[in-house]
Amino acid sequence: ILNVEQSPQSLHVQEGDSTNFTCSFPSSNFYALHWYRWETAKSPEALFVMTLNGDEKKKGRISATLNTKEGYSYLYIKGSQPEDSATYLCAFNNQGGKLIFGQGTELSVKP
């Protein structure tokens, strides 16, 4: 059974705080790790797709790192803004081809 765990389940921060969340996945048969941002009443949108151990990707104030040997990825948001409020999903893709999502981390940024 492929299990993708995200923590924390929810997070409440003040505007300007930096924050990070964790995605844990099986370390065997790794192929890719995806991060998606899902705003309320919208559909999930891709942030990053990471494939190599040690990968670091950045998009504006959001960045992610990947450790495939130990099976985790971190997503960082620097200087959180209210518009960053969303659920952040990670998804693990093994060589079998299925993309399995975690439960998500719900981020709320207060002005």
Added chain:
Amino acid sequence: DSGVTQTPKHLITATGQRVTLRCSPRSGDLSVYWYQQSLDQGLQFLIQYYNGEERAKGNILERFSAQQFPDLHSELNLSSLELGDSALYFCASSVAGGPLTGELFFGEGSRLTVL
């Protein structure tokens, strides 16, 4: 706008009924994925089609079936509906058929309510 179109956006029906959800992928994408999101659950993978053929199967109930047509649109059929089938059903598409290094593009979802 992701380019993935799902219809209907909302659907209310009764237990025991059958419904069909429709998805048109982004132009050029050959793979279609179906996911179910129930209350307090994450996105549960149901099934994937690539260029008309079933490629991967998740926890899809036997009461559910799907297909992808020659024009690449896909339909998810849900029959003998139960209250627990109430959920948001997402379709997503991608170019690739195998293990993904490219992102998925999601539609806006079809919200099914079974009364």
